[in-house]
Amino acid sequence: MYFVDTFYNSLNKHGEELCGDHVEVAAVPDGKIMVLADGMGSGVKANILATMTSKIAVTMLREGASLEETLDTIADTLPVCNERHLAYSTFTIIKAFHSGEVYVAEFDNPSIFLLRDGEEVSVEKIKRTIHDKVIFESKFVLDEKSLLVVVSDGVVHAGVGRSLALGWRWKNVNEFLKPLSTGDTATLSVTNTVLNECQKLYENEPGDDTTVLAVKLRELETINLFTGPPLNPDKDEDIIEKILAQEGKMVVCGGTTASIVSKKLGKEMEIDLSTMTSEIPPVGKIEGIELVTEGVITINKTINIIRNYMNPEFNRKLAMEALKANNAAAMLARLLIERCDKLNIWVGQAVNPVHQESDYPMGIIFKMNQIKELANITEKLGKEVKLMYI
């Protein structure tokens, strides 16, 4: 049983507010269905074509419709362009199952990229004609070392007429992806690294809507993040016991919280001073706990690191440096990005009276909003997030 890890992002054509590419992802009981559609033209028209195509495809396939029925419906539904007298959107459909099996149907998008541990994997495709559309179908099996990437033509054409006469081209994108398919590179990182390269090739003015969708498989991982002491101190013990009994790893954010966990476990807490910076307090170590950090200051920095990392327009080098740094906030960000599918946040509601003094900028309201922000941003990373107030 694998978890289908997927992330996508787009650059809009320069000057356009709407993207003419659209990706739709739906979770189904046995895996995920993803559709990347690229509508004809750009702006509003393209956006409508791409959105309708991907939404119809995902919805019908999820309910068990055949590819023929789905294409029929799309053809009958798309509005016809007044200028071109055509209704047209390319698409790539992917069904990835928890077992690792994958089915792909491609229509006019750049061919999919399939890599495994730094090497290209060849895909056998079967050509089929459905309602005058030439569709290429393929079936293959992914494992934890595989990387599947789908792009819109804005990627293979990146830089046309600017930095590159012929654009980036499929085979060069394929080479670029090879090192990204080794090690633990998260799909988010793959997606944004490719988009950042496109942004450079386009000299910051993309000539077309540019979209990347990356798919990987891995073991499902759960993190229980415990922050803030529970409202009722008499219940500390019971609550900690309950959290410790949950499936997954435990992370503790907060000085007092860490102290009560260490007391309950009967394990001494050590502090690793090598991780201390003038901005971020150091990490602690308690046997059996994945990560121990200070609370508000660290979480605030973590949110910032993730936000910059997710933003394809943010300087990639700076974002990666911040993420790889040896401090508590970066460690928490790495854990959430790379090794977390489900995040349960256990929010203790006890108020530290000193935090409510007027010269202290991070009182209980700040703290509660911050946790919501952390939940939001982690959800945007594609993780399943639950908040539990204790």
Added chain:
Amino acid sequence: MTIQVCIGSVCHLKGSYDVIGQLEDLIEKNELSEKVDIKAAFCLGNCVGAVCVKFNGEMYSVQPSNVGEFFENVVKKQVI
């Protein structure tokens, strides 16, 4: 002997990073590294007195501006 310095949220904002740095320098200057070491601690429970420092069983409130004083009057006297 160990000097424990709190690095919880409040103490961090009140300058525990500085306090630890200064104490490290003072220990080295006075050649006491074999007798005294510094450890950080999460929340020593006295946020009102930030930055909280615990030494030889006693709690002290130390600021970056009076680390020298604390070192002369408390640490040195008990160590030497």
